[in-house]
Every structure is written in C-alpha cells, then in structure tokens.
Amino acid sequence: xxxxxxxxxxxxxxxxxxxxxxxxxxxxxxxxxxxxxxxxxxxxxxxxxxxxxxxxxxxxxxxxxxxxxxxxxxxxxxxxxxxxxxxxxxxxxxxxxxxxxxxxxxxxxxxxxxxxxxxxxxxxxxxxxxxxxxxxxxxxxxxxxxxxxxxxxxxxxxxxxxxxxxxxxxxxxxxxxxxxxxxxxxxxxxxx
Amino acid sequence: xxxxxxxxxxxxxxxxxxxxxxxxxxxxxxxxxxxxxxxxxxxxxxxxxxxxxxxxxxxxxxxxxxxxxxxxxxxxxxxxxxxxxxxxxxxxxxxxxxxxxxxxxxxxxxxxxxxxxxxxxxxxxxxxxxxxxxxxxxxxxxxxxxxxxxxxxxxxxxxxxxxxxxxxxxxxxxxxxxxxxxxxxxxxxxxx
DNA sequence: AAGTATCGATACCGAGAGTAGCGTAAGGGG
DNA sequence: CCCCTTACGCTACTCTCGGTATCGATACTT
Numbered sequence: 001x002x003x004x005x006x007x008x009x010x011x012x013x014x015x016x017x018x019x020x021x022x023x024x025x026x027x028x029x030x031x032x033x034x035x036x037x038x039x040x041x042x043x044x045x046x047x048x049x050x051x052x053x054x055x056x057x058x059x060x061x062x063x064x065x066x067x068x069x070x071x072x073x074x075x076x077x078x079x080x081x082x083x084x085x086x087x088x089x090x091x092x093x094x095x096x097x098x099x100x101x102x103x104x105x106x107x108x109x110x111x112x113x114x115x116x117x118x119x120x121x122x123x124x125x126x127x128x129x130x131x132x133x134x135x136x137x138x139x140x141x142x143x144x145x146x147x148x149x150x151x152x153x154x155x156x157x158x159x160x161x162x163x164x165x166x167x168x169x170x171x172x173x174x175x176x177x178x179x180x181x182x183x184x185x186x187x188x189x190x191x192x
Numbered sequence: 193x194x195x196x197x198x199x200x201x202x203x204x205x206x207x208x209x210x211x212x213x214x215x216x217x218x219x220x221x222x223x224x225x226x227x228x229x230x231x232x233x234x235x236x237x238x239x240x241x242x243x244x245x246x247x248x249x250x251x252x253x254x255x256x257x258x259x260x261x262x263x264x265x266x267x268x269x270x271x272x273x274x275x276x277x278x279x280x281x282x283x284x285x286x287x288x289x290x291x292x293x294x295x296x297x298x299x300x301x302x303x304x305x306x307x308x309x310x311x312x313x314x315x316x317x318x319x320x321x322x323x324x325x326x327x328x329x330x331x332x333x334x335x336x337x338x339x340x341x342x343x344x345x346x347x348x349x350x351x352x353x354x355x356x357x358x359x360x361x362x363x364x365x366x367x368x369x370x371x372x373x374x375x376x377x378x379x380x381x382x383x384x
Numbered sequence: 385a386a387g388t389a390t391c392g393a394t395a396c397c398g399a400g401a402g403t404a405g406c407g408t409a410a411g412g413g414g
Numbered sequence: 415c416c417c418c419t420t421a422c423g424c425t426a427c428t429c430t431c432g433g434t435a436t437c438g439a440t441a442c443t444t
C-alpha cells in the first residue's frame with residue numbers, strides 16, 4: 001500500500017540509476033585490489049560517483065557488499081529431476097558463483113567482517129542466507145536445521161578454500177564436495 | 193649450531209617471559225570484545241605490557257593471532273583404533289578447540305584478514321594449517337589434496353557456523369559433521 | 385664499570401570508515 | 415514562471431586503529 005500505487009512518485013529529484021554501476025565497480029575493484037584495499041573511496045571513484053552518494057544509499061560498507069552479493073547471486077535455480085540432481089546442481093551453482101571474479105573475495109571479506117560486527121551478521125544471515133535457506137527448505141522438504149547445516153558445509157568449505165589459497169575451488173574438488181554431501185542428504189538418511 | 197650450545201646466552205637484557213601472558217590476554221580480550229574491538233592497544237593493556245613490546249616480538253597483529261592460535265591448539269592428538277575412530281576424534285577435537293572462549297573468534301577473524309592479505313595467508317597456511325595437514329597425512333595415509341579437502345570441509349563448516357551465528361557449533365551438529373565426513377573418507381572410497 | 389638488549393611511555397604517521405555542510409542539478413506543483 | 419523538495423558532487427572533517435620512532439630506565443653479561 002505504500003509505494004504500490006502505479007504512479008505515486010515521491011517529490012524531489014529522482015535518484016539516478018547508479019546502483020548497478022556501483023555494484024559492478026564494487027566487484028571489479030575487489031577483484032583487482034582485494035577486499036581490504038577496495039576502500040569505499042576507490043569503489044566510488046571506479047563507479048564515477050561521489051563517496052557521499054554511496055553512503056546516502058547504504059548505511060555501511062558491509063551492507064553495500066551484502067546488497068552487491070544479493071545482486072550478483074540472484075535467485076538460486078532449483079530445477080532438476082530427483083533430489084540428488086537438485087542438490088548437486090545447487091552445490092555447483094554456489095561454487096560457480098563464488099568463483100566469479102570478485103564474488104568470492106567479497107563474500108569471504110564481508111563474512112569475516114561479520115565475525116566482529118553483530119549488526120552486520122544479522123544483515124548477512126537474514127538478507128542473504130535466509131533467501132537461499134528458504135528456497136532450499138521448500139525445494140528439498142528438509143527441516144530448517146538440516147538446511148542450515150547443508151549451507152554451513154557447502155559455503156563454509158568453498159570459502160575456506162578461497163581464504164586459504166586465494167583461488168576458488170577447482171572443479172574436481174567441487175565434484176568431491178557433491179559426492180560427500182549427496183549420500184548424507186539422501187532420502188531417509190541422516191540422524192534427524 | 194646457532195643457539196644449540198647449552199649455555200651460549202646472548203648478551204643484553206634477557207626477554208621477560210610474557211608470551212604466555214600476551215596469549216591469554218589476546219584470547220580473553222577477543223572473547224570479551226570481539227575480534228575487531230580487540231585492538232593491539234587493548235590486548236597490551238590487558239596483558240599489562242606496552243604496545244611496543246608486542247610489536248618487538250610479533251611483526252603484525254595477524255602474526256600475533258596465528259602464534260596465539262598455535263599455542264591454544266597445541267599438537268593434534270591422533271590416537272584411536274581404526275581410521276574411523278581416528279577421524280571422528282580429530283573432527284571433535286577441532287570443534288572443541290574452536291569452541292573454546294576466544295579461539296573461534298580469533299580464528300575466524302584472522303582468517304578473514306588473510307582474505308585480503310597474501311602475506312598473512314602464507315603465514316596462516318604454512319604455520320597453522322600445514323602443521324595439522326602433515327600430521328593427518330601421516331596418520332591417515334591420505335594424499336595431500338585429500339587431507340586439504342578434509343580440512344576445508346571440517347574447519348570451513350565450523351567457522352561458517354561460528355561466523356553466521358556468533359556461537360560455536362552444537363554437539364548434535366558436530367556429530368552430523370562426523371557422520372557426513374566418515375563415509376566419504378572410508379577406506380578405499382572416494383574418486384581419487 | 386662497560387656493553388648490550390629489553391622494556392615502558394609518549395608521541396606520532398597514515399589509512400580508511402563514516403559524517404557535516406554547502407552549492408548545485410533535476411524533477412515536481414503553484 | 416518561481417518555489418519546493420530531494421539527489422548529487424565536493425571538500426573538509428572526526429575517529430579509530432595498525433604500526434613506527436624516540437628516549438630514558440632496567441637487567442644481565444663480561
């Protein structure tokens with residue numbers, strides 16, 4: 001009811017559509033310089049935008065990165081015949097996304113920041129994780145705690161490899177991850 | 193030949209044995225305030241030591257944390273009858289250590305810093321990860337890349353849970369992790 | 385006593401997150 | 415047309431933190 005009215009435009013100068021430009025600049029800057037050196041000033045410069053404009057749209061660097069990741073990931077594609085095919089395609093999709101330039105570093109970086117920032121942790125878990133948790137719960141028919149465990153294993157493993165080596169996980173190891181996860185989550189298996 | 197001579201003591205004032213005090217202060221400060229607010233100044237104050245003394249012994253905050261983690265973890269106990277028992281006890285030991293106050297936060301924090309700091313990444317992977325990788329390779333008779341994958345899965349999963357919730361993984365989920373990992377690494381299994 | 389190296393204290397530098405203030409641009413409605 | 419409202423760019427600023435420099439005092443050896 002608030003902004004759904006077709007043409008109820010708010011007064012004042014309309015926002016220029018720079019969100020997409022800022023997202024692209026964020027990922028490319030992180031890809032080129034790494035997470036720590038990708039300062040807000042540099043991201044703003046790469047986007048051709050004033051730093052204050054970024055802070056008018058996002059309250060903190062962390063939330064900018066989370067929004068950027070939401071944009072980069074998009075909705076998770078959950079097609080596939082059986083459960084096994086569905087889960088393995090989900091794992092491969094997450095691995096592929098994390099392997100895209102800048103995405104893995106951005107994810108690992110904001111994740112690390114969240115360790116010491118409870119507010120950012122809430123943003124990260126509700127805005128990003130819940131989106132895929134709910135989709136997976138729906139598609140797999142698994143209870144919440146099982147899906148959370150699944151996400152911990154898949155994302156945790158991929159990020160740990162990324163953080164330790166600086167490179168995304170190679171296909172052979174992603175295949176190993178699938179082979180490890182699948183039997184545990186096969187129909188009717190598991191302890192709970 | 194350098195310092196092995198029994199009583200070849202170097203000249204000058206000997207170092208006071210404050211390493212243990214600094215390690216304890218580091219973990220307790222991180223436990224109380226979180227990783228980001230655990231500044232070097234605060235750690236020094238908690239240890240009753242000047243900040244400059246810390247920087248005389250460790251070249252950076254990251255290396256201090258790595259040394260602190262090395263001290264907190266100690267050597268991995270690898271006793272156990274069969275392979276399965278050996279692996280499950282290893283997983284539980286790592287989970288327990290990460291659950292100790294301050295240790296998980298410190299680990300996740302320094303891990304995050306390593307994402308943007310290649311030098312710290314080298315320190316982390318050679319000083320900390322290699323220690324347990326070599327012990328596990330020796331005890332399990334697995335090739336390097338399999339043990340690295342094992343570490344990615346176990347540590348990655350535990351740290352992801354810690355980072356997302358702020359709390360270490362509960363025993364039930366650690367048990368699930370064991371049940372997932374064991375069949376994959378059973379004798380003769382696996383793709384490679 | 386002389387020499388050497390550590391410790392504590394204070395002051396400092398540089399970088400980066402985030403904010404304040406101001407003039408200006410881009411739309412609306414009278 | 416002029417006014418109102420909001421967004422934008424710009425500059426300058428504060429604050430925190432990692433890390434460094436300097437100096438006098440201290441501990442231990444020879």
